[in-house]
Amino acid sequence: MRILVTGGAGFLGGHVASHLLDAGHEVAVHDMAVADGPHLRGVRSIRGSLLDQESLVSACGGVEAICHLGGVGDVIVAGKDPGLAAAANVVGTANVVAAAREAGVARIVYASTWEVYGDPRYQPLDEDHPCAPDHPYNITKFAGECLALAADRLGGVPTVALRLGTAYGLRMRPNSVFSRFIQAASRREPITIQGTGLQSRQFTHARDVARGFRLALESDLRCTAINLVAEETVTIRALAEMVAARFPTEIRFTEARAGDIHPSTVDSSRAHRLLGWRAEVPFDVGLAEMMDEVARGA
């Protein structure tokens, strides 16, 4: 299949592009940055902004499916500049959807987030749980999801939204909690946890996410949102302890961030039922891989 991956020069988009290449697809990447690196050997790199409709329409030429991961994926950046997040994630998604329709693209898979649910009314969170996004990041991701699914429902391109767990893996951005902990510990500097560290996450490996995108591309589902979140639950404190077990260092605690997300459990049985998807990378394996790389580099 000829597939366009928006945001494919970034962390998660790069994993999706790389996985699709390995599966034998022809992959182009649309991104502000150049898509390069050994994992992207063979992709066609198209530089452009999600706000430049012409570059999107031209990138969609001859494309059969789009994995739309472009936009502001960094929660901290979105919190500091909600207008930027709104432009990239909402206007940008409207533009991708319009360009896809114009170019006759047959399918869109949209990168949404488990964070759209907001404060849980019940747990585990399934796809029927009300969405009450509460931070510029998840508000703008949810609006993008709604726009893409509404366009499908109103006669547009068949679309699936994947509500992703917090993804981790090689090539994460340096301000992620993983990168910060591993970098600090590898230099024998203390690891700093904001809050108690007891907030838990269902960290989902980027390779598992990438496989979910491929399965959604190959399905004939449409007009639907699906949780794509690993079952395993890990606290930030446990993550810190696992890092400090490999690179011995001190663990410190500071004040919690305002608007930090409450722990909640997400149910992905729908992904298993409809896509045959289950997370396959155990957390300790995924984490060890990241630490191995830093150890090799050090």
Add this chain to the structure above:
Amino acid sequence: MRILVTGGAGFLGGHVASHLLDAGHEVAVHDMAVADGPHLRGVRSIRGSLLDQESLVSACGGVEAICHLGGVGDVIVAGKDPGLAAAANVVGTANVVAAAREAGVARIVYASTWEVYGDPRYQPLDEDHPCAPDHPYNITKFAGECLALAADRLGGVPTVALRLGTAYGLRMRPNSVFSRFIQAASRREPITIQGTGLQSRQFTHARDVARGFRLALESDLRCTAINLVAEETVTIRALAEMVAARFPTEIRFTEARAGDIHPSTVDSSRAHRLLGWRAEVPFDVGLAEMMDEVARGA
């Protein structure tokens, strides 16, 4: 109070500005269009786009409160150009919120819509009902509401979102169902109803909406959304019959619009409890006023 009304050159914003003027407030209007007309005598008209942060910051200088009604308020325009709706309603709102904060504005009242609820899970719809927006208009209005309330919660400007009923009154835009029916009938042309005409609405008079804005401005509420919807329920068919009773003509039926909104009942007891608000303009009085004006002009 010195109040800035965004979108005040338009239909609903104009009613809000006019009501605030009558109540003795000092009113400036920020809008792409010039704010004029007899109902806006005394306002300061500032022309500018919601996407031009500089014009917003300058418009906010010395302002104590903002009524934010600017953006794409026309459902049909939003449906045709979701990217435009996303820019005006989501990025635009992020910009207004940022400008308000920078200028030290003490309060924002945001124009949201009852349409944020989507398909009802129960009725009548109260503010705790899940929001599941399903059309570019309500999706982008909901994202704007979430951004404004999140900014307040994260330490920003105190904000109230009013989820407005479908507003009607003098100076409605010409493609509204009211204007279309009255104009057609006054020329003795047939009135055309899309669908069965049995879809009902709680039409809320623009003067009642304007009073709700003033009450929210004068309150000390924050971080909250409140339904502002008249109790009276009217079907489109009853509206057509009332118009045809005044200007005798034929009523015709055509196919329903794709994505048309399902009838649902909205509960505004919270507005009564927290703001002392209740709709006061009976539907037949508000409608007669509009028909009188057309009769005078004809």
